[in-house]
Amino acid sequence: METMRERVVFWYGCNAVRHGDIIHSAIELLRAVGIDSDPAGGPAYCCGTSKDGNLAAAAGMAARTVEKFNAAGRDTVVTWCPSCHRHAGTFMTGVNTAKFGVSHITEILHTRRHLLVPLLTHRLDRRVVLHKHSGFHEVDAYPLIADLLRLIPGLELVVTDYSAPGHMCSAVSAVPAALKDVVRRSAELCRAHDSDTLVTAFHSCQRLLCGLATTDGIKVVNYVNLLVEAMGMKPPADEYAEWKNAGSEAAIREKIGEERIAKIGAEFFAQQVLPELRKLPEK
Amino acid sequence: MESETEQLIAYVERNIERTLADCTTCGKCFDACPMTEYSAALNGKTGPEVVAGIRSLLAGDGGTPAALEWTRVCTQSARCIPACPENVNPMLMMRLSRITALGSTGGPALLPDGKRDPNFFRRINAFSALQFSDAELAAWQR
């Protein structure tokens, strides 16, 4: 089947920047299915969804980001983050005129999965459990991700009936008792299915659950990294998970290195970055 | 010409009007919500009662403590959407309720804004600097 190469904006959002590995693997997968991307993200491309308490800021961010995407001149903006995707389909384009369509990366990869099939040559002989949420109603992403993962030779995918509330773990974190339940249930599911690997769909689940390696001996991995690994490539290191599971402040500092710490400022690192990296999932 | 902010507020108000017109206060969205079990204050409350409070909040009449509490614990599970017989999109209704309760449409702030963190974007920039090359930052994040 002939599929044209295309060029799109790949909009990875704000909080996904904690996971450079996910973003690099996603770009690699888009390339593998014939899509070259102009990646865009970080605060300069914020959708404004977190600014419900300040609509002037939300409006400014949305207008600026739509304007930048219009100027980029691509027909399609491919989203990663479910919050950005939701906001783009409602508040952003309900007010600003977009000269582009919006598709979620799971839809793109799934539609073009025939191009992935011949590339997924590397066996991954392991049993993994898919971590799911119920809230991303705009795109039924989990069946799409499950279909993609089932293309990986050797991989045994467990899809259970359990879906956590929210559209990803960060939404649940506003209610700490609920997040504890999500953590506990996720660990229980891995144990019940005799699996040591939980697969996440989104960055904030990766962020909030990757510490299960330390607390429960469960490896948490994003689906894009599994697909890249099955393509026979070494997936980029999940440095965020390595830092979170480093075990001590000294070990985190050593892994990141003084040069990178200096780049963001030692004081800011100590006050704003280190506490997040030291926090493990609670049940 | 309306400013960006005025346009966004008008968009919010249009959606509030539509929600108030379509919602029959049946309470099925509340019954479907997986988050109510995390709030003692919502224990024993009925759907019609709590949704009536949400409608009062959206109408600018201040809502009820239970409506504010439901708004606080909403995590956008989306379980309410298929539960609604009127095709209202209760998840959007709850977002509009949050926007209103935060005082963003001109009324008093009735809920604290947990997302007002002065270091939110600074942390994102810091993690970007830890994870991306200078060339990637210049091409992807400016």
Ligand code: SF4
């Ligand atoms: S289910 Fe729909 S109609 Fe019923 S109270 Fe909720 S939003 Fe209103």
